[in-house]
Amino acid sequence: MKKTFKKEKLLKWSRINRQVLIGAVLFLAFIFPLFNLLGWMGMVWVRLGVKVAVFVLLALGLNIIIGETGLLNLGYIAFFAIGAYTTAIFASPRLGFHLPFWLLFLLSGFFAVAFGFLLGLPTLRLRGDYLAIVTLAFGEIVRITLNNWESVTNGPGGIPGIYDPVIFGLRIDNNFEYYYLTLGLIILCLILIRNLKNSRFGRAWNALREDEIAAECAGIHVSMAKLLSFMVSSLFAGFAGCIFASLQKFVNPQYFVFMQSVLVVCMVVLGGMGSIPGVIAGAIALDTLPEIIRHTFAFWLPSFLGEDFLTSFPPLLQNFLFDFDRYRMLIFGLAIVLMMIFRPEGLIPSRAWQRELHEIDPRLLEETQMIRFDLEEEEKDLEV
């Protein structure tokens, strides 16, 4: 009796804390650009904020595939590219189109989803690791096509001069406006994701992740469910691509290399597969970390400790701290490996994956589990 009471109280607390935390994070996200107006922070950071927001959107989309449905998509950046190029082609002097933004936005999403459908339809019955390779190949094919289809994409030269979006007569042309636009989109997507997660579709995805055969025999159309999750995640990538292209005013195939796909996978994995706070934290951390490190050692610390405090460091370390960008992928690669070994559920884990990834060999576990759970069961029965 006593024990359960305590537990309930604890649960309540954690729920309240969660709400407070979400509120705080949202508030921070809203007032973040104001720091610039107050003069506490350079414009660089607002710009970084927009970039982070775009990647948060991307990571949230990828999380639907990896975290919720348990499939690995290594060509995710291709859908981002399709969204970005759609915007670039239909809103730039390149081919002389200039579609209104809302149409462009929907069109970017639509093309990304359409390609997701085309890729997903034949491939989604493949085993997990094969699917990873096929998506990788798809990503590369998209990039190669963008690189070579010069009549439309201008090849490696890219498409410059993308028009600013205009929403309700408001012309979006500075970083603040982009920031709030993306933030709004993120919040919208979060609501949609939450709705889906709590619906029959979200449950079907989770069931697929857990046990495909049982899910199929429970009446879930496996290919349709997988295709749906593939398409929803492509949709987010398409949206993100649209914003990205408008923001940059320029796209070229170099943005959409395989390493970018891996970067987004890193965000999801390091943050915590299937956990929305984790994924957001992962995206923020991986995007800002290099900048923060560089700024810390190039500006902030010297201003406190004197210009040449770094010279006392060994040259290799100096090089590392100043030029963190070069070491970024090296460290992320290492981080993935270490993470998989020591904390596979990510920094802010979701409950489900935590258990999933800590499972021992099921054959070995079978009998131990039974014993353990039978014991727990007895305890619980006594308790109640």
Place this chain on the structure above:
Amino acid sequence: MLRLEKVQTHYGRIEVLKFIDIEVNEGEIVCLLGGNASGKSTTMKTILGIVRPTSGRVVYRGEVINDVPTAQRIKMGIATVPENRRLFPHLTVLENLEMGAFTRNDKLGIQEDLKRVYQLFPVLEERKNQRAGTLSGGEQQMVAVGRALMACPKLLIMDEPSMGLSPALVDQSFEIIKEVNKQGVTIFVVEQNAQAALSIADRGYVLQTGEIVMEGKASELLKSDKIRKAYLGEA
């Protein structure tokens, strides 16, 4: 010959075996009974060295073998017929048998043992170049036993030899166990089918959720009420 002394085993933090004592004497057939999840396979894996005990001792012929690796134990004469036989399906029968003798280096001895196995199971000689996966259940059981015998064991551990076999084959398989025992191999059978196991064993142990709850002569165990109730399905 083999003695488990106060053996305790964990998987992670979960305790599976709780201080069990088991003794197997030279030339005996000893059976270990237990239902699902009682820790039978863990006991077997502990003896083979695939799972290491967290405390207690495993003593084999007077030596403590707690830290001896599996390969070494097989060289010392402990061989096993795993649960569900676990043959290598894409290797031929001959290759499967050879895998049993993996730890041995004496070519002549291996050849002799091969002959001995073929004598015991003439079918296997006919099928020696067939893939093991294409054999019938009974033949697979023969390969599994033969493969264990190829290690020239002094102690043979059998994990659920009756599992997945029809009653006729179960009888046959226990006949084989008796036959092997007559040739001087000590046998430790882990079984769920109490009836069949106790009818050929000399002594028996009963394992329940990681603890030995009963032990004694096989004939006595067969008569015990508790056993009849729990394992022979009598009300």
Place this chain on the structure above:
Amino acid sequence: MVLLETINLTKYFGGISAVKKFNFKINEGEIVSIIGPNGSGKTTFFNLVSGLYKPDSGDILFEGESLVGLRPDQISNKGIARTYQTLRIFGNMTVLENVLVGMHPRLQSNFFHSLLHTLKVRREEKEAREEAIKILSYFKGRLTGPRLNHPASSLSYANRRRLEICRALANHPKLLLLDEPAAGMNPSETIEMMEQIKEIRDKGYTIILIEHDMKVVMGASDRVVAMDHGEKIAEGGALEVARNPLVIEAYLGKKGAQIA
């Protein structure tokens, strides 16, 4: 009325027949047990009926319609649900969610409604939840209360089997395939399970049961079919089958027959 009928059902695995010319019939409201040694084709038969395997020849008729060539989810939607010998619950989802997944095909809400979480969806979800709890309370307090929101992997072995049955019931199947529902249970739980199976039948479900425990088979089933090497070797009332010499030879053994 005949609910499920198989005609000369045959399935080969690499030249060996797992199920061979198997003719089987079950009427509405019956409990039929299938017994036989391991590897005799019982589970293969279930897999054939639930669409995981495609038969090599023969036909499966469910309410007069053929099931051959349908996907497992289509078959499930026609009203056949099953459990598994090796438990296949969704371990990382809660007990309640497991049952809700079982309800998936019955829920109507479409994708866009779910995306927007409309009133209709909310109402449907609420009703689904209530019904799921009702189904879970078949097994008394074992799966309800605080355990509703526990992950399914934290359940005991016996409760996982019960949960699997609840998941199967969630789709309101006409036919329930239970694969060794009492495996791994202790004698008293086994007896309880037997009673519950009968209760479920009384609620209007038809049940095919694979079971090794002869007590359950004897106690619960209206008819028994014995299989060996993929073929039917006997059929009839429980006692009749248990006394059949073929069954005794292939499966029960002399001692087993005495117990039965």
Place this chain on the structure above:
Amino acid sequence: MGFETFVGLTLSGLTVGMIYALVALGYTMVYGVLKLINFAHGEIFTVGGYLGATFLIWIGIEDGIPLPLKILYVILAFLFSMILTATLGWSVERFAYRPLRKMTRIAPLLSAIGVSIFLQNLILLVFGVDPIIMPVAAIPEGYIPVFGANFRYLAVIIIVFSLILMGGLTLFIKKTRLGKAMRATSQDREAAEMMGINTNMTISLTFIIGSALAAIAGILVAMYYGTLKFDTGFLYGIKAFTAAVLGGIGNIPGAVIGALVLGLAENYGVGLKLGILAYFFILGLIVGLAYQFYFLPREARKKALFNLADRFSYDEGSLSKVKILNYCYYGGWISGFYFLFKERRDSLVRIHARQAIRVGFANTFLFLVTLIFFLNSNYKISSEWQNGITFLVLMLVLIFKPAGILGEHIPEKV
């Protein structure tokens, strides 16, 4: 296009194919044992090439050095690189994969990607963005004229050397004690352990052999093209993986055949006009089918060719219809549709009719592709698309025939 060009393309296709095969063997062996796509294998290949080239530069191989000494240097470079690369492969398995062996499948896969990124960036940091250049003196010069095409000595060496290595590997796996232990481990690890096989050691051995082969391939590529870049391995890795999948993963002869097919396809693809490619398309299909047919059990062979219905004893009613349906396999899919609608009550006929439609559809598809190729027979593919072809092949194989040409060899438990 002259005949010489064709011969030249064939020879370079074979050479490149052999190199792919050396890398593909590493993938296929690891997949056979661990069911893991070793993403880092491509990077291990690069490291091998870099180490070999660095060694040759360091030892100062020059044109003035007498030939035997040159050969000695090159052999030393191979050994040096193989040993270090094998150590790298071993440690990757030991530290990045082994701790994850008991986790769900996505964890080791992600770890492998992590290792791949780590190694690639490590090479970038240590050796810089500029490609490493193989000393010219280390590359054998000269060529043999074959039907008017030039067959470089190096290419001859690559082909012969690779054949010897693959032969040796096959013998090793088929005949030796360790090779059998490897096969046993890949089929049932726990049972192998119970036989006294040190499975950890066997798995390490798989990685060591695979990495050493990759190192050889790396040096050979560096010699063949003269340079190596930090990200060459990524592409070679994917191509070799494609080869492994094309041949049927886990299947060692499959990896070799897949690699040769891919090497030839790439070279023909960019060198030839589409019309000629169409011929090879069909040829490849026939060769693949013939091979698969050849490896069927003898009894099944006859039945597979002529009468699918005889495979099992069907009941009388459906039998004749199924027999007719068999002609659909060869005839086309219209009759399949006909039967599907007319006899939709008969489930057996339905299954076969669907299959007939599927096969018919695939045949139609192939026919159309071939036709398009012929119609565009003047069109030449630009060489930039070489990688695109690989990716396309990979996607098509995985979509239409994931088991590969020779079939997968991933043992299931009994």
